[in-house]
Amino acid sequence: MERYSTPADRPLAVPVWEGQAAFYRADLEFHGVGHRGDSYEGRVFFDAPDATPTTPRELDAGYAGSFYVFGHGPCFGDEGHCEVPPGPIHPFDYRTVHHLAPQSMVVTVTDAVRRTIADGKSEFGVTVVPTNVLDAEVGDILHFERLSLVTYD
């Protein structure tokens, strides 16, 4: 995908208990992250669906943090080399995981979540802008299956 924004009708709930931040740390977990293609930075913003690579990386602008994907690059193999198999081909297949098996990325967003609470919000949206080191948005490189907000108290 070009970029990701949580659907407007399905925001994430702000984790509070009796109106207070009931955690000392909040992580945003991205599961099933693809890593074929170029390396990139996934810039994460809260309540900033129009964020771009030039949006300041500051709490005031909604910036929550980044994850960095080390991309595999193009396929350097024969046909099918970079297609991830669904699992072992039979019970005696002891090979280790495929080199393009999905990964998980964690961004600690404690300050940004505390900010949403301080702003009196009960929910917020997440936007991920895939960006390269030249501050250019890169297209069709961001792929993940699930997003989770996990807090620790």
Added chain:
Amino acid sequence: MVTPLRSPILTTPRVRHRKSIEKLRPDQLKALRDGFGAIKTLRDTNGFWFWAELHGAPKNKCEHSPENGYDNLFLPWHRAYLYRLELALQTKVSAATLPWWDWPASRDSGGVPAAYEDIAGEVNPLASADFPPLIAELTAKEGMPTSTWREPGDARRLPTKAEVDAILELKDFDDFSRTLEVQLHNRVHGWVRGSMGIVAIAAYDPLFWAHHTMVDRLWALWQVLHSSRGPRPGIWKRILRGGLDLTVGDVLDTHALGYDYAASTAHREVDS
């Protein structure tokens, strides 16, 4: 005169110190360059290509962020990998040791360390490396160069000392390993761009080895700071894949592998 026998067993084994690339003496930098120059000519198990091809294409044996974040072998695998390449270097040039790339220091000195840049009128084995024919054929097909290349970003985008220190403070090993990998290691690969930004061919760039030595150094510092080896004992018997011939347990202590990290060192022999 009788010459006393000196058994290697009775000689105190010395650990070697891996140093910052910025602080190598001229003779140490020469040893490093000579080592890389020598192993690039080899086509056997001490050869640069033999080790470079293990990480990405064509063998793809490197260990990176697993989906479940558990049993993360990123740090043990790459420690063993560095150790084997360093042994190959030392087989040809005994004084060669792998240096570490001090990312925060490079923010103020232009980015890629000068030792890894081209030198006018000279061949610098650290500046780049040719891909082996099979890989060169594939990169050419993709419209890429047939030897390593770099397209670094603004040096001020390299990690700061504060960012490095914050990660060293993380108490849980899996948390430390995962954050170090994703927030600093991946970021620097992406900062260098070119072949360093592509998992499949990154290890062919000599700079890869200084980058990963920095990563390994941070694990060693974390071990000292937290009085912990890191990986849970349940995986210490895991064999690190790709023919590294070491288990996780084998690589927990850098001293057992014959090295330690130092900003700089000074030694004096004492006559007894």
